Amino acid sequence: MNLPLEHTALAVVGAGPAGLCAAVEAARSGVPVVVLDENERAGGQLFKQVHRFFGSRRHGAGKRGYEIADDLIAECLRAGVDIRLGSSVIAFFPEGELMVDGPGGVYLVRPQAVVIATGASEKTIAFPGWTLPGIMGAGAAQTLVNVHGVLPGKRVLIAGAGNVGLIVSYQLLQAGADVVGIVEASHGVSGYEVHLDRVRREGVPIYPGHRIISARGRDGLEAVVVKDLRGGRTVLFEADSLCMAVGMSPMAELAAMRGCRMVFREELGGFLPWHDEKMRAGLQGVYVAGDAAGVEEASVAMEEGRMSGISAAEEMGSMKKRQAAARRAAVSRRLADLRRGPYGEARMAAKCSLYCA
């Protein structure tokens, strides 16, 4: 196997909010940057988000997800970042080389530093019938509706009342589907109240303390059987689609393959590569950022991306120590702000447990 080999300064894997921000920071300080992404479009999951984002103005709040993506891509291009789409990074060898499956074939990249910003994957729950067609991840439904313009069904049941479940419910309503309910195994709604308010005012019933028992159907989903954990009542929802929004876990296989230590933090979605406050993953020239480093939200991913880009630029000698320290301090402050409030505290504590360990 004799594959073409290419050298570069910084390779960023993943062109989502974290990866694009990492690329911009590094490129602006003069580091040549290549961004590799398996999709045909940059922006990661932002481009299927048709809702306006929370966060501060700095993170594009008030804009819709796909607009934020467009802005970040434009910033990258202005900074001279080489964004390569349709390019899957299929391996990150312990020697530090990346194997890329790109439009022109498979090749190797040997970078001085790598930022792993590969995002998250959807968790699932298993129950009898969960393999029936019509049952899919909430993110899958979002892709189907908001990118391809096709509904996952006419009557949709949602599993999970976190932000993703609530947002996807709203987006399905917007596209013309009926949402017959949102079932949630825990006893409360974990998503933001404003997201909850939006689906409630559309008449979507919320069923906290309800667990899915089974899914029924011959060639595809026809009904979902759900048990009320308190009352003991069992009910059946007629539905042709069930979307599971039961959380995400960091997708950091490349970090694991490279040899990074994987640690478990429930509050951040499960297993993730250990990293410090500068987003260094414990191995020379390896950085992580965004959901791959612990599932949070897009504005946090952007700041972590910036952090990793600054750190990489500094360690490659393109940014002076003092300047890097000052910029990092600013990012740290913004991250601390984003992790405040009733929703952020647990994530903040989990991140701190990494930095301090």
Next chain:
Amino acid sequence: MGESGDIDEIWRRAEGGAVAILDCREEIPCDPCEAVCARGAIVVGKNVCDLPRYDPGLCNGCGRCVAICPGMAIYLLDRSSRDGGARLTLPYEMKEEIKAGDEVWALDEDGSPLGKGKVVKTAKMNKRDHSLLVTVDVPEEWALKVRGVRIRVMSIGEPLEVRGCQREEDHLLCRCEEISRSQAREYAAMGFNSLRALRRFSRVGLGYCQGRFCQAMLVDEFSTAAFRDREGVGVFKVRPPVRPVKLGRLGGENG
């Protein structure tokens, strides 16, 4: 008086024309309303998670905050019309088109229709997309209750009660290699208490998805069955390629 402004003052001021009502009650990181308010009527301040402080006395009813609020939690109330009704301006992002002159359902916070209102005006929320600000006339007694307007109201019905006890059935954990939960428990009982050991023995995690969809569930299953913490159970060893690639391409073919 709450941070979102005194409702009596808003009610009074609305007699003179449109004034914003903020329905923002939770500390989440969000501040675009502050930025778009040219009058300084809405202030979030340094901490992005703080609730906005709103002074209705400074509001001129321009509606920019209504158009920018990601939570769709701001609307305008105008009681200046002499016939005693209330004129509301609400954000609208549903599929069915609404235009001036339409009769629309006015919904309360639970999605229950209060009745019909008449659309007097629609405006694009911004230049970039198709969302609308809809201005609708409703009876005064609904003025503080209406949270949305719709052409179509869902009729989904109640779920049906199922009688008889539900026996716990077995089901698949690994979709690709079709390995059931009971099989996974048998493996745990045999002493395989890490995912790496399990994969050497069975085909779990070797299928199409490379364990991406079953891993978290297997970790939970094994950590419960083997009384081991999750880091002890560990994750599958990651092998290249992490995405399916045709073997020929690794040999340098492009096809």
Next chain:
Amino acid sequence: MDLRVGRHAVLGEMEGGKLVTIYVDGVPLKAREGEPIAAALYAHGIRTTRYSPRLGEPRGPFCMIGRCTECAMTVDGEPNVRTCMTAVRDGMRVDTPGRPGE
């Protein structure tokens, strides 16, 4: 069954691409050029993309981003093509692997 969104509340008209014909298990089906095969099938209410090899269960698109491979079908004779990642072309032949009775 038509599951196409058509005009979207925020995005406006979503149906783009030339109308073409693909053949699903030999049956002609209208699709939009450039959309993923899985989306074209779903738009017509065709949710099953394969049958599982051991139990023969129907399976359908689950992740829509090329990771789960539940949507792998035989496309123009080539097996295991992820249809959520593969764009429709006029005249394409798409077959459902493992269909019972084959």
